[in-house]
Amino acid sequence: VTATRRESYVPICAARDLPPGGRRIVSVPGVGSVGVFNVRGAYYALKNRCPHQGAPLCEGMVTGTTAVRHVPQRMPEADWVREGEIIRCPWHAWEFDILTGRALCGAPWRVATYDVEVAPSDDPPPFVETYPVVEGDGMLRLVLSR
Numbered sequence: 001v002t003a004t005r006r007e008s009y010v011p012i013c014a015a016r017d018l019p020p021g022g023r024r025i026v027s028v029p030g031v032g033s034v035g036v037f038n039v040r041g042a043y044y045a046l047k048n049r050c051p052h053q054g055a056p057l058c059e060g061m062v063t064g065t066t067a068v069r070h071v072p073q074r075m076p077e078a079d080w081v082r083e084g085e086i087i088r089c090p091w092h093a094w095e096f097d098i099l100t101g102r103a104l105c106g107a108p109w110r111v112a113t114y115d116v117e118v119a120p121s122d123d124p125p126p127f128v129e130t131y132p133v134v135e136g137d138g139m140l141r142l143v144l145s146r
């Protein structure tokens, strides 16, 4: 028996309306609030609920983080890395990797992630009655698998 993977799509916005460094928070039926991010031209989506105590995680600061670099015969040094790839929870400042949803603290905590794709411009979402689709201007959509 082969399991069939079904996908559904939730329109977000025109790709041009979510430039690099941008974020958009959308309400997705059956899922809830989701934050969609453009990190240097790649799109990522996270559930807008912190796994710690439920804060609206995706409303937090998009930032980078520090990485310790060990230098022989010297004190370790800290480098600022991954600018724009980290989201900091607005309630208690826990940091999460936007690319994977994983907490940076080393604990096995993770926020749910979703796929985002640019839909073909000739493939408008079927349940949006009117939506401007311009030739060559892709629409972002969330891909939900069941």
Ligand code: FES
Binding pocket: 050, 051, 052, 053, 054, 055, 089, 090, 091, 092, 093, 094
């Ligand atoms: S609710 Fe996000 S860190 Fe506490």
